[in-house]
Amino acid sequence: MSNLTKVFIVLLTITSIFLCAIVVTYVANADNYKTRYSRIISERDALEQSKESLTSQLNEKNQQKDDLEKSLTGRIASEKAKADELRGKLGELERQNADLVQRTNDFAAVTKAFSETADKQTQTLNAALEEVKQLKAEQIKMGRELEEKSQALMEKTAIIETLETDKRRLTEEKADIQTRLDRLLGAGRGVAAAGLPVTPERGPAIAIPPVDRQVPLKGLVSEVDVRNAMATVSIGSADGVMKGTKFHITRGDEYICELSITDVDTDRAVGVLDLIQQQPRAGDNAVTEL
């Protein structure tokens, strides 16, 4: 065997080993294309079925879309008509709103003027009421003065009547004395019997005691100050209440306490509580005579 043959055998063997290794490696690592083909075919079939179902769904959806589009088109048309109608109504309402706002502003101005007038009239009324209170107080004071003067006039009238009676009696005594004197001076006449004056003799004028014009007062307890033992009654100088007037506070048939007036206003009076049997409260009766 020549050397060339040996070399050839060795090279052939090495090349064979190399190529066999390459082939084995490639075949061992090659993909199974049949399996891949089958899988791809099945996937394609599934995708085709899916495509068909999706196409049918698409057609159905397109049909539904067309139907919905038609119905929505009709509704849009009707809604547009309604919108136009509502726009018209809105314009009319806006005009009415503007009119109402104008009227409201006018009413507000009138109300404001009326409020100002009412305030002025209230002030005038308060002033008039205050004046009425003052006039009532003056009236009460003048009534008292009138009573006092009437009483003095009655006393003086009684004195004048007494004096006139005395004068008449003295005139009659004078006439009687004159008659007796004339009889004494006349001759042959007897002594005339002494006459008696016609007018009876009266005693000296006696001053009439002042008439007790104190009428029973009746009111209600309006406020109670428990801490200071004071209370307010609902009547004042206009009703004849004076400082020092004593009220008896009652509640039904129960006697509560006594109230001595210390401060008097025209329509109310304030006093100090005394002889407290029970705690007084607003609404209790206040009378000067039980």
Add this chain to the structure above:
Amino acid sequence: MSPNGPVKKTAASNIYTVILAIAFGLLLATVIFVACKCYFQYGTLFKIP
């Protein structure tokens, strides 16, 4: 008959025969492996499935 006398015949070296046998066996094993692989994967040896 050669001019240098009779040619001395010697037996061929067995080592190269063994090498050739190994190469042939390796090739045969490769072919069997490829054939089995093709048959089990594709069900045929030469046709395109």
